[in-house]
Amino acid sequence: MDILLKNVDMQKIMDSGQCFRIKKLDSDKYFVPSGEEACICVQQDKDVKVVASSINSEEYWKHYFDDSYNYKYLEERMSNCMFLADISTFGKGIRRLNQDPWECLVSYIISQRKSVKAISTAVEKLCEMYGKMSCIQGITWYTFPTAEKLKNIYEIKGSYEASLGYRDSYVYSASLFLQEEDFFENISMLPYYEAKKELKRIHGVGDKVADCVLLYSFGFNQAFPVDVWISRYISNNDYFEDVNNLFKSEMGIVQLYIYYYMRNHKDEDEEV
C-alpha cells in the first residue's frame, strides 16, 4: 500500500503533543498506531508516504492525517497575521490528526498533571498489559485495549496497575459510558457545545480533556484546549482576542501550531 500525503512533516506531528504512541523507527521512518490499527510512514522530503498498513483502506489514513483540510491555505493566512507569522513558519507541515476516539479519550484522561513523557509511558504500559499483540512488517506492537476490556479489568482488579494513580477510576468511568449504544456516534452528530457537555458527563473529563477529544478525534476545529502552555501564551499576549476573532472556527488547529511553537522553539526570550 502506498498513500502519498503532500506537505506533511511527521517529526512535527510527533512533537506536537496531540498523540502519545507514534514512534520513530529510523531517521525518516515512523510507526503510527491508532486504536486497533497501525501504519508505517516514510518522510520523503516535504511529503509523507504510508508504505504499510494493518487495514486495507486508503480512506482510513487519509482521514487520520486530515488530508481533506487545506493546511496550505491556513498557513498562508497565519503568515499574513503579524502575530502568527513566526508560529506558522515554525509549524509548517503539522496536521491535526483524527485519532481513534476511545484511545484519545483515555490518553487525555491520563494526561492530567503528567508530563508528555509520563503520559506516553503510561499509555504504552496500558497497551502492553491489556491490548492485543500484533505485527506489521516485522514490528511487534500492542493495540489500544477496548473499553470492554478496561471495564472488566477494573471490576476484577480495582486498578489497572499502570501508574495511572487516581486516574484509574476516571478511565473506568469512561469505559462505562462506552457501554451506551453509539456513545461516540452520537457525539459526532451533536453541535460543539452539546458534544462537549456530553463528554463532560464522564467523571474525570473537564473542559480541557473534552476539548482535546473533540479536536483530535472528532474534527471540531473550533475546540480550543487550554492547558498550562496555552494559558501562558494567552496571558503574555494582549492581542490574543484579535487572533481569536480572525480564526474563530479554526482556533483549535491554530492552537496546535501555538502549542508546538511554545514547546519546541528554542529562543525562550522571544515574546510570542
Add this chain to the structure above:
DNA sequence: TTCCAGGTGGACA
C-alpha cells in the same frame, strides 16, 4: 530530594 507535569472534583464562601 524537590519540583513540576497538555487538570479535575469537591468543598466552601
Add this chain to the structure above:
DNA sequence: TGTCCACATGGA
C-alpha cells in the same frame, strides 16, 4: 459562580 486545595506518580 468563582476560588482553593488535594489528588498518585514519573521524570528531570
